[in-house]
Amino acid sequence: MADIRAVQWNSANATIDLIDQTLLPTQTVDFICTDVDSLIDAIQRLVVRGAPALGAVGALGVALAMVEADREGWSEQVLQERVDAIRNARPTAVNLAWGVDRVRPSMVDGIDAVLAESAAIIAEDEAANHQLSSLGADWIMQAVERRPLRVLTHCNTGSLATTGWGTALGIIRELHARGVLELVYADETRPLLQGARLTAWELQHDGIPYVVQADGAAASTMLRGLVDVAVIGADRIARNGDTANKIGSLGVALGCAAAGIPFVVAAPSSTVDMSTVTGDDIHIELRPDDEVTTFAGILVSPPEARGFNPAFDVTPARYISAIATERAVVEPDGVSPVSALVAPADPSDVVK
Ligand code: MRU
Numbered sequence: 001m002a003d004i005r006a007v008q009w010n011s012a013n014a015t016i017d018l019i020d021q022t023l024l025p026t027q028t029v030d031f032i033c034t035d036v037d038s039l040i041d042a043i044q045r046l047v048v049r050g051a052p053a054l055g056a057v058g059a060l061g062v063a064l065a066m067v068e069a070d071r072e073g074w075s076e077q078v079l080q081e082r083v084d085a086i087r088n089a090r091p092t093a094v095n096l097a098w099g100v101d102r103v104r105p106s107m108v109d110g111i112d113a114v115l116a117e118s119a120a121i122i123a124e125d126e127a128a129n130h131q132l133s134s135l136g137a138d139w140i141m142q143a144v145e146r147r148p149l150r151v152l153t154h155c156n157t158g159s160l161a162t163t164g165w166g167t168a169l170g171i172i173r174e175l176h177a178r179g180v181l182e183l184v185y186a187d188e189t190r191p192l193l194q195g196a197r198l199t200a201w202e203l204q205h206d207g208i209p210y211v212v213q214a215d216g217a218a219a220s221t222m223l224r225g226l227v228d229v230a231v232i233g234a235d236r237i238a239r240n241g242d243t244a245n246k247i248g249s250l251g252v253a254l255g256c257a258a259a260g261i262p263f264v265v266a267a268p269s270s271t272v273d274m275s276t277v278t279g280d281d282i283h284i285e286l287r288p289d290d291e292v293t294t295f296a297g298i299l300v301s302p303p304e305a306r307g308f309n310p311a312f313d314v315t316p317a318r319y320i321s322a323i324a325t326e327r328a329v330v331e332p333d334g335v336s337p338v339s340a341l342v343a344p345a346d347p348s349d350v351v352k
Contacts, residue, residue: 050161242279
């Protein structure tokens, strides 16, 4: 399962082929993006989701737009507007805009150049996931004495959410490979159940011991002493270390602080946005009401009920014990600045 590919460019058909994550785990079905509209639909319905995976589809989306432009005879202005539409399809994960922006300069050199840059993004992301998983696991094994480890995670940060392997789930895979993992508490992740459906699916296939728990159980599980460390991913990390991630992550961080256990954030450096000064500057996506007033498509609230459905929250840096990227592990309140997370790789960057 670690080598599953959620996002692929199909060169024979010039399409982006996605695993439809809205249907997992009961159905494994591909969703084929043949044009910009179908890609934007896939991004907004969470057929493809997770910050690093959005970076990959942002980059490949530029190539898809160029193919459509050739087919439909778009002007340069229309092409650029459609690329902007992909870039803005979801606002919180910085990786989507980052992926588009990284390949955009290659457009003048043609589709093959855009595809080559996209392939580089995908290869770099997977390598980054392995490196940050190793660094993050090292940090946890130094910071936490108990063996074997009981780890809580929130949302899905595995192969499905990235270009392969995973971030927080990559650290969990690494701890399992090192033989020091006892159990994963996978928060279900309301309202769309990325934990109960997707994280559980990945852990099941890897033979990693886990239980799924309601999001509301997390604080109690931690205060009862059943968890040694929580590890989550990130959609955007601000310059001061404030971190946006799936709604409910802040509650996990507060629970960790109350329980006196580490709260660790794991992400590739592409998720660190040095142009966002603090978490207050992060645009939090507000999703449709019916995602919270319905369950599995069935209305569970009074028909008149209005929902409040922010997709993400921001955890202030003061509640974060460590942030791991492929470059470094930084303790935001410690001596190492967040800029080390995006600095050139140097083993001496690893701060403990
Ligand atoms: O709404 P989603 O499913 O795209 O939210 C995903 C998350 O919040 C992940 O934790 C984050 O993108 C990191 S994925 C490695």
